[in-house]
Amino acid sequence: TTANAAATSQWCKGVKIAAFPGGPQGGVFANNVYNGYVQAAKDLGPTMKYYFSDWDSAKLVTQMKEAVATKPNGMAIYGFGGPEATGPIVDDAFKKGIIVTSLNSELTALQSKYAARGFGYVGAELYKAGNDLAKKVISNASLKSGDSVFVWGLKGAAGDRAQRTVGVIDGFEKAGLKVVYQEIDQATNTTPASGGPTYAGLMAKNSSVKAVVTDHGGLTATAATYMKAANQKPGDVYFAGFDLSPAAVTAIESGYLNLIIDQQPFLQGYLPILQICLTKKFGFSGLSVNTSGGFVDKTNVAIAKPLAIKEIR
Amino acid sequence: MNSKTPVIQLKNVSKTFGEVRSLSEVNIEIYPGEIVGLLGDNGAGKSTLVKTIMGFHQPDEGGEIWFKGEKINEWNVAKARELGIETIYQERALCEQQPIWRNMFMGREIKNKFGRLNVKQMKSEATRLMSEHMGFTSTAVHPDNAVLTMSGGEKQGVAITRALYFDAELVILDEPTVGLSLSETKKTLDFIQNIKKSGRSAIFIDHNIFHIYPAVDRMIVLDRGKVAGNYKKSDITMDELIESMYRVARTGSIKE
Amino acid sequence: MNSKTPVIQLKNVSKTFGEVRSLSEVNIEIYPGEIVGLLGDNGAGKSTLVKTIMGFHQPDEGGEIWFKGEKINEWNVAKARELGIETIYQERALCEQQPIWRNMFMGREIKNKFGRLNVKQMKSEATRLMSEHMGFTSTAVHPDNAVLTMSGGEKQGVAITRALYFDAELVILDEPTVGLSLSETKKTLDFIQNIKKSGRSAIFIDHNIFHIYPAVDRMIVLDRGKVAGNYKKSDITMDELIESMYRVARTGSIKE
Amino acid sequence: MSENKDSKVKNNAARPPSFWRRFGMQFGIWSVGIFMWLIFVFTASEAFTSKDIYLAFASSTPLFALMAIPLTLIVITGEIDLSFPAVMALATATFAKIYSGTGNIWVGFIAALIVGTLCGYFNGWLVTWFGIPSLVITIGTSFLFRGIELAWMNGSGVGLTDDKLLGVANLLVGRSFFGIANQFWWTILATLILWFILNRTQFGAHVFLTGDNKTSAQLMGVNVSRVKRRSFAIMGFFAAFAGLVASFEVSYFWPTLGEGLLMNSIASVFLGGTSVFGGIGTVTGTFVGSFIIGAINAGIVASGINAFFTQVFFGLVIILSVIMQAVISKRIKR
Amino acid sequence: MSENKDSKVKNNAARPPSFWRRFGMQFGIWSVGIFMWLIFVFTASEAFTSKDIYLAFASSTPLFALMAIPLTLIVITGEIDLSFPAVMALATATFAKIYSGTGNIWVGFIAALIVGTLCGYFNGWLVTWFGIPSLVITIGTSFLFRGIELAWMNGSGVGLTDDKLLGVANLLVGRSFFGIANQFWWTILATLILWFILNRTQFGAHVFLTGDNKTSAQLMGVNVSRVKRRSFAIMGFFAAFAGLVASFEVSYFWPTLGEGLLMNSIASVFLGGTSVFGGIGTVTGTFVGSFIIGAINAGIVASGINAFFTQVFFGLVIILSVIMQAVISKRIKR
Numbered sequence A: 001t002t003a004n005a006a007a008t009s010q011w012c013k014g015v016k017i018a019a020f021p022g023g024p025q026g027g028v029f030a031n032n033v034y035n036g037y038v039q040a041a042k043d044l045g046p047t048m049k050y051y052f053s054d055w056d057s058a059k060l061v062t063q064m065k066e067a068v069a070t071k072p073n074g075m076a077i078y079g080f081g082g083p084e085a086t087g088p089i090v091d092d093a094f095k096k097g098i099i100v101t102s103l104n105s106e107l108t109a110l111q112s113k114y115a116a117r118g119f120g121y122v123g124a125e126l127y128k129a130g131n132d133l134a135k136k137v138i139s140n141a142s143l144k145s146g147d148s149v150f151v152w153g154l155k156g157a158a159g160d161r162a163q164r165t166v167g168v169i170d171g172f173e174k175a176g177l178k179v180v181y182q183e184i185d186q187a188t189n190t191t192p193a194s195g196g197p198t199y200a201g202l203m204a205k206n207s208s209v210k211a212v213v214t215d216h217g218g219l220t221a222t223a224a225t226y227m228k229a230a231n232q233k234p235g236d237v238y239f240a241g242f243d244l245s246p247a248a249v250t251a252i253e254s255g256y257l258n259l260i261i262d263q264q265p266f267l268q269g270y271l272p273i274l275q276i277c278l279t280k281k282f283g284f285s286g287l288s289v290n291t292s293g294g295f296v297d298k299t300n301v302a303i304a305k306p307l308a309i310k311e312i313r
Numbered sequence B, C: 001m002n003s004k005t006p007v008i009q010l011k012n013v014s015k016t017f018g019e020v021r022s023l024s025e026v027n028i029e030i031y032p033g034e035i036v037g038l039l040g041d042n043g044a045g046k047s048t049l050v051k052t053i054m055g056f057h058q059p060d061e062g063g064e065i066w067f068k069g070e071k072i073n074e075w076n077v078a079k080a081r082e083l084g085i086e087t088i089y090q091e092r093a094l095c096e097q098q099p100i101w102r103n104m105f106m107g108r109e110i111k112n113k114f115g116r117l118n119v120k121q122m123k124s125e126a127t128r129l130m131s132e133h134m135g136f137t138s139t140a141v142h143p144d145n146a147v148l149t150m151s152g153g154e155k156q157g158v159a160i161t162r163a164l165y166f167d168a169e170l171v172i173l174d175e176p177t178v179g180l181s182l183s184e185t186k187k188t189l190d191f192i193q194n195i196k197k198s199g200r201s202a203i204f205i206d207h208n209i210f211h212i213y214p215a216v217d218r219m220i221v222l223d224r225g226k227v228a229g230n231y232k233k234s235d236i237t238m239d240e241l242i243e244s245m246y247r248v249a250r251t252g253s254i255k256e
Numbered sequence D, E: 001m002s003e004n005k006d007s008k009v010k011n012n013a014a015r016p017p018s019f020w021r022r023f024g025m026q027f028g029i030w031s032v033g034i035f036m037w038l039i040f041v042f043t044a045s046e047a048f049t050s051k052d053i054y055l056a057f058a059s060s061t062p063l064f065a066l067m068a069i070p071l072t073l074i075v076i077t078g079e080i081d082l083s084f085p086a087v088m089a090l091a092t093a094t095f096a097k098i099y100s101g102t103g104n105i106w107v108g109f110i111a112a113l114i115v116g117t118l119c120g121y122f123n124g125w126l127v128t129w130f131g132i133p134s135l136v137i138t139i140g141t142s143f144l145f146r147g148i149e150l151a152w153m154n155g156s157g158v159g160l161t162d163d164k165l166l167g168v169a170n171l172l173v174g175r176s177f178f179g180i181a182n183q184f185w186w187t188i189l190a191t192l193i194l195w196f197i198l199n200r201t202q203f204g205a206h207v208f209l210t211g212d213n214k215t216s217a218q219l220m221g222v223n224v225s226r227v228k229r230r231s232f233a234i235m236g237f238f239a240a241f242a243g244l245v246a247s248f249e250v251s252y253f254w255p256t257l258g259e260g261l262l263m264n265s266i267a268s269v270f271l272g273g274t275s276v277f278g279g280i281g282t283v284t285g286t287f288v289g290s291f292i293i294g295a296i297n298a299g300i301v302a303s304g305i306n307a308f309f310t311q312v313f314f315g316l317v318i319i320l321s322v323i324m325q326a327v328i329s330k331r332i333k334r
């Protein structure tokens, strides 16, 4: 990462923070959040402990409990454990003087309860991001009511994560499009290249599909492989997805992938740490920051490319 | 003692494994108080016969098993043992990682009326049986020891002792003296005589005609799955029997 | 034939398993052309002795194994077999799911100089051996058949035939006639005589003194891990031997 | 001659196996547990000397310990079950659906337990009827059960915060004495019950025999198929119960419930000294194994080892624990 | 007497096992494969009558088939390996690091294969030295290898789109004859090589003996520990190769590489008729099994079953295939 530790005085030194990158170690998205945490730690100087939750809400909740038991000064948590489970833990944490702030998925009730004590939120609204992408796909690919689209997502995923898929589907259905939905299977979820035959089979059955949305960074980046498997050339379907990654940049450049919406996960890691430091040192209250950034397509991919390779964007 | 009704009777029992017909149309009956020797070359089907009697193998279509004059339809090992048939199998049928006491009471554990096992009683019974019935020369016979660590003969001792414990109507011994020392062999042969004395029956399989002949009342010779001969001891001398065994081995037929 | 150097010699060999001492300070030598009978009660340590000779068990600290006058340090089964010791184990040592031919050549497969197995030759050799050396009465002896489906005696036949195939300097037979029919037992005893005739040696373990006595030159009696007696056949009659065996079993000592 | 026999018995035969030999297996796992605990007390003393972390373990470890304990029985019979996380989810889905349909908590509760038991029984039936190794068939049923559950719930979760549910939630996952979570007591209870079943019933005796040598057991009249079916049914029952506990613990039923618990449960069973080859095992060993597994992750993070190195250490701790456990047991046996 | 013996042999003993009995296992898996293919040809004829879908299979199935095939050896020895996905990633990380450090492709390539082989050997060493069941220890090493890889890569992936890499990329995953992906040919080659090793070398013979009855094999002088260590080493080698193939296929090395392939590989081996208990198995069976596993998902979605029902059907197809396979093999054997 680019920052030079000597350039900043680490004014947040000595503060202990438990941070949750959300997914598995080295996983897409989670690693960008993690990079944000690391950068913030370098810049500000707090002592960090990381809890990787494999996108598993039960695990997240367990880890949050264990983190509270180690009595840090602050905690940066995901919201996908759900308000019901997270609530009591956050109550307990604040009782013990731990500053908790949230990222990626909102916990509105808790935010209003503890905002004054530093509970903030950094993230994109997942449902809205999905919905926005659907709208953008409709306009970019000039789809009409009655056209078929294929959504390959994770509706069954734990927690808030599923909301983005639901947002995409709702967006399409509201515009009168016919949605063919397929849940991403286990092998494809972790090794996207395995999904080739599934994609090809689905395309053979539903040959009228005009656009595809994959709600998964890995699959989005593998667009070229899928389309080749189904004997499609760039442009045969309008392919869109989520999360910027180096492989996705390549896919956009090659023309197979048309559109990406990026929610800037690096910021979702960086800013919560800043939030905790600010609250701890200066007593600032919780901030609410929307990171749902922009769309990336052929026109602006060049700007994002170098950052994507370093997994900052 | 009604010796008219056989304890066990096989009618037309065949058993086929794939292409191998191990038993073909065997008819056999064992009467109370009778010791029957079962002879036959390797692979003649002796062990298969035993396992069919025990209900471990189901006979092919058409074969019938009668116990004390009643035809039995759903025959299985647990039922056979409950009705009073115990077997010392050729392969010993031990669970070697388990302690001796579990092996001793395998399948017929001692429990109280609520179904709770009486582990203490099983252990003490096992100790008693092992020291009374089989004299062991090594140190590995505490009831809590795993069978695994015992010598071949000691394992056989466990299998024999187990069969003795349950006072069975019919005891089947499939080559029980294999691997036993002289004195243990003698004990086992004595035991067979005791079965007879108490009016119960036994089937005794052994390759050693010198063991079989003195011990039994009747001998059945199996050859390639068929009953090739059935002799009262009073009808044949040991030498004649040996002669006829060789003949079977050579020609496949008991008759000259 | 230099009968001064033993084929195999054990010096001070002990073997302890946990709390059980199966062999204690055993000294034994076997000379070329000699057939030695090994007698002893169940658990006396006979099989343990055999497995120690084969290098399957390592002797406790202090014990030494000498082969043809040379002390051997890294002893293991593969080496023992290569040097010319073959054993018919009491537990048979078969891989039952495998076809007969694989069992026959287990550990000493036939291969060409590039290391490629000669499967065809192994199969045809197996067929030849099975029909020449052991006459089977059932249909289950094609070399491609799994050992699993054979009867107890047939399996033993495979183990014996295997040991015959490799012209070993020393053949060890741990209760080889167990489960064999009269005629097969006779063949096995004949085979032991052939070993002697060709100037090679054998160790023969059996519980049946009637088998052992006629076949051997010398008898070693083991009792609870110790060598309790060592007789030339010329020094003792069969009756004296039986008498002394009973004495050992009763008193643990060979002397009156 | 008989007096001679007796004296021989006295000299040689009455010696019981040594203490180590008899309790070696349990000793192995306990010493691994204590050893690891000591390490964490030193490297992460802040966390491991306050009671909070133990309260956290008491609430989180039962989520998989409750399944590891009955899994021990299945492993002793020589089988394995990979489908219990899916059973957990399907049973809890049953509860959620029936409760939202009828409003009756107890009907839903009982139905969930029945569904779980039936799923387990179905596994056992497939294994014994067709003679298919459970490792293979439960991969298939795992997809089947999970698929049914997802299709039924249409992939969405259900909140369990209804006031009417407070009673059952308190019963299952409330806090009692010193703030210890109830699921901890449930786990203790499950351990005791399964200990009794395994060691003091005929069924339990047959579990050991079945796993040790199936043919021998059959030759002696043990109905090994029935033993296996019942073991799987017990597993299903406890999976259902654990599903409810896990869902009430977070007051929400996620359709992916259980996915992360598979490896933890299996590792607990094996770490606890149960043999992969069947015939040997203890539920108390599994109980200790669960808490070791539960503590490793938290312990490593709390020791200040950061980020990606946690997995390295997790791996090392598992490897070393298993090695220690193997070495101790072997030493003791000889 | 001897002429009598001979005639007996002629009458009874020379009958070979029937064709079904000898090839039953292979026949089982092939008929399951053909049966499933026919079903898909009817229910999903659009997809299964065009060549595209087969080209897709040829490119994606090798990702796990390349590991399932050597895994067969390990399973035949009676062990299992759960760590190969992590080995895949660690070896590929080695390639990425060495290539970016030295710019030398072949050094990186060889180093990756060596690292893979060593990882496998390490597994084998742990299993044989301490006598720990592989199911347990490879859970531990899986975390260890994955952890080392993540710590080394700092959790980040690497693009493999460099022009200098085009050659090796083409070799591994390029398209040749009729557009068939090269990894398909690599899989065929791996099958042939491992068939030869298993059936025509002494090592292969010992693999069978080791898995069938370890003690018997040892009594006859087979060095079962060495056999196991080598089997694990072979597995590691192929995992490394598969890691490179999978990464070049998507021109990117993801640090989570391989995670989803575990179940597919294991299921392929067992579906292919290899026994969980060791001693029995064929690499050709595994090859067919892999393509069955690889086709199921596509077949189901192409039949028009979508969303969550795919999983239900995936489970059903696996269960039915395994049952069919078991029933056919059993029928044939008797």
Ligand SMILES: Nc1ncnc2c1ncn2[C@@H]1O[C@H](COP(=O)(O)OP(=O)(O)OP(=O)(O)O)[C@@H](O)[C@H]1O
Residues within 6 Å of the ligand: B138, B139, B140, B148, B149, B150, B151, B152, B153, B154, B179, C017, C018, C020, C021, C022, C040, C041, C042, C043, C044, C045, C046, C047, C048, C049, C090
């Ligand atoms: N692997 C082992 N572990 C522990 N104890 C063993 C082991 N092998 C043998 N023993 C013990 O060593 C003693 C001698 O056993 P061994 O098998 O050598 O006797 P044996 O003379 O061959 O008896 P048998 O005539 O019954 O075959 C027995 O008490 C047995 O319990």
Ligand SMILES: Nc1ncnc2c1ncn2[C@@H]1O[C@H](COP(=O)(O)OP(=O)(O)OP(=O)(O)O)[C@@H](O)[C@H]1O
Residues within 6 Å of the ligand: B017, B018, B020, B021, B022, B040, B041, B042, B043, B044, B045, B046, B047, B048, B049, B090, C138, C139, C140, C148, C149, C150, C151, C152, C153, C154, C179
């Ligand atoms: N489970 C089985 N599957 C296939 N064939 C079998 C099976 N059990 C026995 N056989 C075959 O049946 C025949 C008879 O075997 P059995 O064991 O009954 O013989 P036996 O008379 O007891 O021989 P032995 O004296 O050698 O013990 C043998 O040819 C054997 O190959």
Ligand SMILES: [Mg+2]
Residues within 6 Å of the ligand: B046, B047, B048, B090, B174, C151, C152, C153
């Ligand atoms: Mg028999």
Ligand SMILES: [Mg+2]
Residues within 6 Å of the ligand: B151, B152, B153, C046, C047, C048, C090, C174
């Ligand atoms: Mg012996």
